[in-house]
Amino acid sequence: MEINGKTRLLGLLGDPVQHTLSPLIHNTLSDILGINEVYVPFHTHKEGLADAVKGAFELNILGMNATVPHKNEIMASLVDIDEGAAAIGAVNTLVRTANGYKGYNTDMMGLSRELESYGVELDSKRVIILGAGGAARAVAYMCMNKGADKVYILNRTIEKAQTIAEDMNGHFGRETMTAMRLGDYGQLLQENVDDKFVVFQSTSIGLAPNNEAVVIDNPHFYDRVSVGIDLIYNPFETKFMKLCRQAGALAYNGLRMLLYQGIIAYELWNDISISEDVADIVYDRLLQSIRE
Ligand code: NDP
Known part of the structure; x- marks a missing residue:
């Protein structure tokens, strides 16, 4: 041009x-x-x-x-x-x-369109968000907006997860979101519910060149995942995505x-x-x- x-x-x-x-x-x-x-x-x-x-x-x-x-x-x-x-x-x-x-905020709108392109629904679903940085706030809003039934936000620094949960529950006027420490994810595996989780990986762990790093490496966690969406796109297939796929779940990156x-x-x-x-x-x- x-x-x-x-x-x-x-x-x-x-x-x-x-x-x-x-x-x-x-x-x-x-x-x-x-x-x-x-x-x-x-x-x-x-x-x-x-x-x-x-x-x-x-x-x-x-x-x-x-x-x-x-x-x-x-x-x-x-x-x-x-x-x-x-x-x-x-x-x-x-x-x-x-x-x-x-x-x-077209990050949030873009993630929403990505889910639509893959046919991933959040309405009435149980969701886990890993991470509570800037990107996780957009993920949290989108999950609430798309009618998720339960949203657990897990972060190393619990205070950041708590702030997001309070902000989103307040904005949407319902107590859908719960904040947890990242290390406490085991509590979610004990829940006696058949529905698996849609999981958003929104920490920076696993970003190139640390391709083999993963936020949770316990295979039992991945047995409870139906769809895993990693916001990272470099590497194209993250360790988180590999573990999802090995457990039979669908997995997508953030490209x-x-x-x-x-x-x-x-x-x-x-x-x-x-x-x-x-x-x-x-x-x-x-x-x-x-x-x-
Ligand atoms: P932030 O720096 O705001 O947040 C980083 C998050 O990662 C925090 O939750 C932080 O936890 C967590 N984290 C970092 N290191 C560790 C560790 N060693 N152990 C546990 N938790 C850790 O980044 P953003 O939210 O902006 O971005 C997050 C990811 O999303 C990035 O990889 C980025 O590339 C990707 N992204 C992709 C986009 C896309 O279009 N596909 C758009 C935006 C982001 P804590 O709070 O405890 O420090």
Whole structure:
């Protein structure tokens, strides 16, 4: 695509930004769809974040993503915040409005679309979330929003799991979520219930190059898993996924979450809907890039 007077700019605010796959997603989309937009990473320090958002608006930038460590702090610079993003407490997508940017959390929406693409239902299901960092908050909101019957959130630092459970139970007005220490997962195996768990692996354990690391290595745990979703996508098959599969469970990685958070952001920026055929082309490019 030739850059000319009609080219619109999209970008990413983060620190660091060197390893991001977002330019690949968005520039591929512009290319395939013939939309005259360019997506650029902007290495932005937290001290300059508010000025960066203001400057982006003045420069007529159509939309932005925010990544680590700006997903919370950027909320103070927005004119409006989507309900889900506000409840999660994190924004990763800024959509231009008449007066400034509106914030969304397309990580949560992307994970939701990944589950739909695999036919994984959460309605009335028993769910375990491993981890209570930034990504786990989005997972927790999605599980509550999709009507899970019981959600156990397990974390090494129990206080972080407790805060998420309190926030989500308060927001949704029901006591669906329970916080536990990671080491206490054995209590869940003793429950005399036939239904297996849908498990989200949202810790950073198992991320390359620590491919053989896993948050729980007890095979009895995996006997109680029906579907395991690891948010990690590098390696493509994590140890957590291998243990799920060895126990006969389905297992998926987080690459489609990454894909769809980008697709949904692009849909919001351009007010369009992107077909699965186009999404599949972008997915293949992502796959190629993480395998290089
Ligand atoms: P955070 O740093 O916010 O959270 C890390 C989590 O991992 C915490 O719960 C932390 O526990 C836990 N953890 C880390 N090391 C250990 C350990 N040795 N033992 C026990 N627990 C540990 O990260 P994020 O929430 O942002 O990301 C989590 C993962 O999700 C990452 O691997 C990231 O790559 C992936 N991700 C994938 C996305 C996608 O699009 N597919 C999007 C976002 C994230 P504690 O609180 O006790 O420190």
